[in-house]
Amino acid sequence: MTARIIVALDYADAAQAIHLAQRLDPTRCRLKVGKELFTASGPVVVERLQAMGFAVFLDLKFHDIPQTVARASRAAARLGVWMMNLHASGGGRMMAAAREAIDQESHHPLLIAVTVLTSMDEEGLREIGVFTSPLSQVHRLANLAAHSGMDGVVCSAQEAAVLRQAHPQLLLVTPGIRPAHSAADDQRRILTPAQALRAGADHLVIGRPITAAADPAGALADILAEMDRASAGGG
Numbered sequence: 001m002t003a004r005i006i007v008a009l010d011y012a013d014a015a016q017a018i019h020l021a022q023r024l025d026p027t028r029c030r031l032k033v034g035k036e037l038f039t040a041s042g043p044v045v046v047e048r049l050q051a052m053g054f055a056v057f058l059d060l061k062f063h064d065i066p067q068t069v070a071r072a073s074r075a076a077a078r079l080g081v082w083m084m085n086l087h088a089s090g091g092g093r094m095m096a097a098a099r100e101a102i103d104q105e106s107h108h109p110l111l112i113a114v115t116v117l118t119s120m121d122e123e124g125l126r127e128i129g130v131f132t133s134p135l136s137q138v139h140r141l142a143n144l145a146a147h148s149g150m151d152g153v154v155c156s157a158q159e160a161a162v163l164r165q166a167h168p169q170l171l172l173v174t175p176g177i178r179p180a181h182s183a184a185d186d187q188r189r190i191l192t193p194a195q196a197l198r199a200g201a202d203h204l205v206i207g208r209p210i211t212a213a214a215d216p217a218g219a220l221a222d223i224l225a226e227m228d229r230a231s232a233g234g235g
């Protein structure tokens, strides 16, 4: 159960991210460095977190022409990160180019494709010309990701059960996780940690419910306990 949680370090600078990391235990969670923190602090923050013993998910969601994404993916692999991601909607050629670039490196991060962002709903998809449900769009992009050599996909836990059946080999990384009674914030497709686990999620990305808590380590411990209960058949 332990390292299934990835804590999203959505901070404005390295000092705040390191401060939070110092309150967490690398045997009990992994950490995610996303666009805000990486843009502000660069690779140094990734290196510092790794030196503290944390496995790092570099969440830059690459989406560009195949050559640009391939070269960016190679740079991410050279940083030694555990996991990295790109947008499946960048297409099969883009994903395959990233796969090929990473395979040529000595260190191979897990390469994960984002399907439909958890902040999107059916109306949000319509706005961008996608006239189908989030579930069917997630399904379509997960199929493409699987055929393009991805190790896994990012999806909402609401879609995890269907994808678990269709793609037993794919890692399912699920943000949009909210313990019961916590605020949804800008997320639209959410589930609790226990529900996500039961749906077949491998890794749960959790930000504000941990980082905005008065006691982040305590909030993480509570979520891990809920997951333990769920996997024991309760919760």
Ligand SMILES: O=C(O)c1cc(=O)[nH]c(=O)n1[C@@H]1O[C@H](COP(=O)(O)O)[C@@H](O)[C@H]1O
Pocket (backbone or CB within 6 Å): 008, 010, 034, 059, 061, 085, 114, 116, 117, 118, 119, 154, 155, 175, 176, 177, 185, 187, 205, 206, 207, 208, 209
């Ligand atoms: O790739 C991601 O990690 C991601 C994909 C997605 O569809 N939805 C999503 O929320 N995320 C990330 O997961 C984290 C969720 O944070 P909280 O909403 O604070 O738990 C943020 O860092 C998002 O960037």
